[in-house]
Amino acid sequence: MPDRSFLAWPFFEEEHRELIREVRTLIERNADLREDCGGGDPDNRCGTFVRMFGNGLLKHAVPAPFGGNKQELDVRSICLIRESLAYQSGLADFAFAMQGLGSCPISLFGSDALKKKYLPKVVAGEMIAAFAISEPEAGSDLRSMQTTAHRDGDHLVxxxxxxxxxNADLADFYIVFCRYPEGGEKSYVALVVQDKTEGLSIHRFDVIAPHPIGTLEFKDCLVPVSAVVGKEGDGLKIALATLDVFRPTVGAAALGFARRALDEAVGWAKKRKAFGKTLSEFQITQAKVAEMALAIDASALLVYRAAWTHDVLKQPATREAAMAKLHATESAQHVIDEAVQILGGQGVLAGSVTEQLYREIRALRIYEGTSEIQKLIIANQLLKTAGEG
Ligand SMILES: Cc1cc2nc3c(=O)[nH]c(=O)nc-3n(C[C@H](O)[C@H](O)[C@H](O)COP(=O)(O)OP(=O)(O)OC[C@H]3O[C@@H](n4cnc5c(N)ncnc54)[C@H](O)[C@@H]3O)c2cc1C
Structure with a gap:
């Protein structure tokens, strides 16, 4: 059972403690969430998780009155859910998170018609969402995206x-970021593209910790103008605002992985004997455990500070979100590595919890902005305001 003492921190309210009880009950009732050692077809498992969270946890992924339970997204709730799910299963966390990330541009900027069409089905677990901005030649450097949209009557091509x-090939819709051929900062546009739209083809590939992922090819793919999310020209703003909301939640997932790794390490250190003692009696092990716990608490403070800044102060939390993601993902990698070390050979056994965590954590330092990009964001924010007042 993960340490929940941090719920007494002033970032949280009674509704958050109640939410944690709800997640715990869900975990107790669903063996799929308790016994995940990474086997099975990821698409099937993601589908199972999305249905499992339908009209329950997913109410926290979109706003009211479109199926969500609050007028605005509560990032603390999303973080708590992600942290709790990641502690159990990377894929369960992924399935939950993608419903939020993939629908967030609609939640934040979509017309009422788009909200009504998509959000209740995302909450019900009847539609799977995806967020498509990265390109082969435009990852960190989003502004250099090459995917274009041009007007043709009532449609965009x-x-x-x-x-x-x-979620490539699993999603029912994709929020696709494109640019108009004229170029410039106001040439970006976000569009909802439904699965199986003519002109869209999808190729899958595998990554280190299996989850649905792939490439989308658009060839004269026609979508109605009504599929534009927010204002034409605001595409980049929409993408960056979405990432500001979801970056702390990536940190929260990393936190869940790290807490699990610490628990696995402590459990093992207390029972494994060497040189006539348990590992936990050696000071080198104690130092490792202390550093792991310190890294986890520092991450938790940064993650929930960022979430609280968004929810309670209602201020732009760009710097806080970048710090939370950077520290939580980087330190979780280290915590998990130390856990593997404490478990020795058992730590790298294929299918073991630590081996799976070791693979799961890696991509979190890359997606939704690499660690290097988070540093640039923090420095940029700092240098912009340094010396003022
Ligand atoms: C598992 C996984 C899931 C993903 N899911 C999605 C998704 O659902 N939707 C989506 O749109 N994208 C997704 N991505 C893409 C992800 O956001 C990009 O991989 C990421 O933004 C980095 O882009 P890149 O891979 O092109 O690397 P690059 O941008 O080419 O970067 C390569 C390296 O160069 C460094 N670098 C780049 N610029 C600088 C700089 N100015 N200074 C110093 N270093 C720099 C980077 O930090 C990195 O270390 C996913 C990626 C992974 C791995």
Whole structure:
């Protein structure tokens, strides 16, 4: 059972403690969430998780009155859910998170018609969402995206390639970021593209910790103008606002992985004997455990500070979100590595919890902005305001 003492921190309210009880009950009732050692077909398992969270946890992934339980997204709740699910299963966390990330542009900027069409089905677990911005030649450097959209009467015609798209070929719709051929900062547009739209083809590939991912090819793919999310020209703003909301939640998932790794390490250190003692009696092990716990608490403070800044102060939390993601993902990698070390050979046994965590954590330092990009964001924010007042 993960340490929940942090719920007494002033970032949280009674509704958050109640939410944790709800998640715990869900975990107790669903063996799929308790016994995940990474086997099975990821698409089937994601589908199972999305249905499992339908009209329950997914109410936290979109706003009211479109199926969600609050007028605005509560990032603390999303973080608590992600942390709790990641502690159990990387894929369960992924399935939950993608419903939020993939629908967030509609939640934040969509017309009422788009909200009514998509959000209640996302909450019910009847539609799977995806967020498509990265391209083969535009990852960190989003502004250099090449996928274009041009007007043709009441339609937009999309041409180009998106890659690294989570939920590729599983999603019912994709929020696709394109640019108008004229270029410039106001040439970006976000569009909802439904699965099986003519002109969209999808190729899958595998990554280190299996989850649905692939490349989307658009060849004269026609979507109605009504599929534009927010204002034409605001595409980049929409993408960055979505990432500001979801970056702390990536940190929360990393936190869940790290807490699990610490628990696995402590459990093992207390029972494994060497040189006539348990590992936990050696000071080198104690130092490792202390550093792991310190890294986890520091991450939790940063993650929930970012979430609280968004929810309670209602201020732009760009710097806080970048710090939370950067620290939580980087330190979780280290915590998990130390856990593997404490478990020795058992730590790298294929299918073991630590081996799975070791693979699961890696991509979190890359997606939704690499660690290097988070540093640039933090420095940029700092240098912009340094010396003022
Ligand atoms: C598992 C996984 C899931 C993903 N899911 C999605 C998804 O659902 N939707 C989506 O749109 N994208 C997704 N992505 C893509 C992800 O967001 C990109 O991989 C990420 O933004 C990095 O882009 P890149 O891979 O092109 O690397 P690059 O941008 O080419 O970067 C390569 C390296 O160069 C470094 N670098 C780049 N610029 C600088 C700089 N200015 N200074 C210093 N270093 C720099 C980077 O930090 C990195 O270390 C996913 C990626 C992965 C791995």
């Amino acid at each position: 999309i041409n180009g390639t998106k890659t690294w798209i989570s």
